[in-house]
Structure formats: C-alpha cells, structure tokens
Amino acid sequence: METLVNSLKGKHLLTLADFSGEEITQIIDAAIELKEKQHNGVVHHYLKGKTLAMIFEKSSTRTRVSFEVGMSQLGGHALFLSRNDIQLGRGETVPDTAKVLSRYVDGIMIRAHEHSAVEELAANSSIPVINALTDDFHPCQALADLMTLYEAKGTFNKKKLAYIGDGNNVAHSLMIACAKLGVDCSIATPEGYEPKAEVIDLCKKVVSETGASLIVTNDPKEAVHEADAVYTDVWTSMGWEEEQEVRLKAFQPYQVNAELMSFANKDAIFLHCLPAKRGQEVTAEVIDGPQSYVFDEAENRLHVQKALMVALMA
Known part of the structure; x- marks a missing residue:
C-alpha cells in the first residue's frame, strides 16, 4: 500500500x-x-x-x-x-x-x-x-470492471473484452483501461453511436506501445468473437431520455442475449455497470445466468x- x-x-x-x-x-x-x-x-x-x-x-x-x-x-x-x-x-x-x-x-x-x-x-x-x-x-467504473476481469481470469495476459452498445463514457474509460493494461478490446456500436474519435486515436497510440488490439466495429458478432468478457450498458443514458424511441430501434440488434454470447469463449463472463434494463440491452437469461459477474463488479x-x-x- x-x-x-x-x-x-x-x-x-x-x-x-x-x-x-x-x-x-x-x-x-x-x-x-x-x-x-x-x-x-x-x-x-x-x-x-x-x-x-x-x-x-x-x-x-x-x-x-x-x-x-x-x-x-x-x-x-x-x-x-x-x-x-x-x-x-x-x-x-x-x-x-x-x-x-x-x-x-x-x-x-x-x-x-x-x-x-x-x-x-x-x-x-x-x-x-x-x-x-x-x-x-467513468474511470472508477472501468477500474472495477478490470478488477472483476482479473479476479475471474487470474490474468490480463491474452484476454479480450468486448463492449456492445453505446459508445459512451463507460466505453471510453473501458477502452483506455484495456489499452493501458494490454487487454484486447473490441467495441461494437450502431452507426453514429461510435466512441469519440479523439478517444479512439488516444487508445490506438497506447495499444501500439502495449501490444494490445483495438477494434471499433458496427458488427456485434465480430466484436464478441472469442471474447473473455462481454460488456454492455443501457441504451439510453441519463440525459438522453428524449432520444429513447430512436435509440431503442437503433440498438435492438445489439442486445446481449444467449445467441450473441455463444460467439464468445465458452467461459466468457458477462459484465454490466448497472442499473440494467432486462429485455433491452441484455436478456434476463444472461444477466441472471451463471456467466454473469455483475454483482461482483458492483461490489x-x-x-x-x-x-x-x-x-x-x-
């Protein structure tokens, strides 16, 4: 200490x-x-x-x-x-x-x-x-997320985290944390909801030094492929409520469900910063299932x- x-x-x-x-x-x-x-x-x-x-x-x-x-x-x-x-x-x-x-x-x-x-x-x-x-x-959240990944897998070496959803504050901090720790990171968002360009550029510079990979895509299956952790967040964050109906339509193909989880590694964990809206960004089957570490993550x-x-x- x-x-x-x-x-x-x-x-x-x-x-x-x-x-x-x-x-x-x-x-x-x-x-x-x-x-x-x-x-x-x-x-x-x-x-x-x-x-x-x-x-x-x-x-x-x-x-x-x-x-x-x-x-x-x-x-x-x-x-x-x-x-x-x-x-x-x-x-x-x-x-x-x-x-x-x-x-x-x-x-x-x-x-x-x-x-x-x-x-x-x-x-x-x-x-x-x-x-x-x-x-x-949201740096404190990202620290908790990576701590949870480490506890579940015992190492950061050759691990991959996939984030599916809005390229928001949570995604930004996750990208930075993964880049700094050498964890491969893939981000899948609908077109027009990608992380900010300056954050992507920063992370690309960092991964060139740490040897990790960074993928930003509009294809959730590509992002989740062989991931060790699959992460999502609410589709409509605080302050964006007026866009809720538009976002519900745009993000529907990005729901984390059993089918999407099947593209990750068999022992992949599921993460969510909470609060969650079951039936929107994630199904109850996933968030309440055996792969879910969301309450460890919250602790x-x-x-x-x-x-x-x-x-x-x-």
Whole structure:
C-alpha cells in the first residue's frame, strides 16, 4: 500500500489516460488486498481523520453508497453535497468552490455532466479530485470492471473484452483501461453511436506501445468473437431520455442475449455497470445466468475506490 501511495501522491483521477498501466495495476492489486481485509474483518483505517466531499450533479446508487461506505471502512468521513446543497448551484464559480473546499476537506469526489467542470475543479484545487462520472468518462467504473476481469481470469495476459452498445463514457474509460493494461478490446456500436474519435486515436497510440488490439466495429458478432468478457450498458443514458424511441430501434440488434454470447469463449463472463434494463440491452437469461459477474463488479466499485482514495488521500 505504501508503494501505491508514494506512486500516486499529489495526483487527481480525471481520466485513466493520466495513469500508467503500472499505476492502474497497483490500484487493482491494492483493491484486492482491501477486499480481503474487509471480508476477513481486518480493520484498515488508512484514512482516519480524513474527510471526502462528494459533489453530485447526477443521482446515483452505487457511486454514493460505495464512496460513503468506503470512507467509513477506511476510518474517514464523507459529506454528500448535491448541487442544491451548495452555492455552486446558485452561481458560485467552480474555482471558488474548489478553493473553499480545499481549506475544509482532504479530497473531492464529483459526479458531473461536463468533463470540463471536473478539469476546472482540479485545476483550482489543492487536494485530490476524483472523477466519479462525467458525460465523457467513468474511470472508477472501468477500474472495477478490470478488477472483476482479473479476479475471474487470474490474468490480463491474452484476454479480450468486448463492449456492445453505446459508445459512451463507460466505453471510453473501458477502452483506455484495456489499452493501458494490454487487454484486447473490441467495441461494437450502431452507426453514429461510435466512441469519440479523439478517444479512439488516444487508445490506438497506447495499444501500439502495449501490444494490445483495438477494434471499433458496427458488427456485434465480430466484436464478441472469442471474447473473455462481454460488456454492455443501457441504451439510453441519463440525459438522453428524449432520444429513447430512436435509440431503442437503433440498438435492438445489439442486445446481449444467449445467441450473441455463444460467439464468445465458452467461459466468457458477462459484465454490466448497472442499473440494467432486462429485455433491452441484455436478456434476463444472461444477466441472471451463471456467466454473469455483475454483482461482483458492483461490489468491486467499493474496493477500487477505497484503494484509489488511499492512494490519493493518505
């Protein structure tokens, strides 16, 4: 744990692009250690006396509970701050908010719409800032996803993750994490819903160094072929509800069902960041079946975020 703290001291987590593959591996290793301690009832108050401010522009179940519980298990304290609870929602600037919170707490977690707001917060903060989701990135989720893949397969070497659905914030962070860790990644989306070009270009550069492969296609069967993990997300993310009917039609051929899973390896696992809509992006047969690791994955949000907070705030 000391090595991890020394490695990441003074950093923010805005996107995983700012972290090396070695640093991401250290976070996952620490998360596995903390998970074992928690399951065995070993007290691990690495953040005793520390306080985390949690700013929420978007509602959440897993993010709020996992960060609050995580801080408690680490011996610290978490403050929930909705946009309506603080002056940021009444016109105070992001820089002023960052400077004030820096005098009160030891770290800031923010779940926001615009990624630029998180960048501005970090630029004006003297304490660590953790991106708990923006419209462009979801790095904490990707850390939990790759931790789950590692637990299920015992290695990242020669493993392939296939993501089927919207080229959204979850897809962006998954692509970056896989590229950094040398995990082959294939993304299948309907035409017009691909990941952002700048994220694809970034990942292509990284895989040229790590030796992993990256495929972006409109063919879900091509993407899933010989995959070790098949991943999907809701077709209509928060903020895009007005497009729901159009998206339902466009994404129907991208449902993860037993037929699509048959193109993956026989021992492939199924992943989903949750919440899920059974009968849309995934069938109940798959998400509630023996290949599903979605609740292990949800639990792992707690452990990777604890590792991350220890690394940045201890």
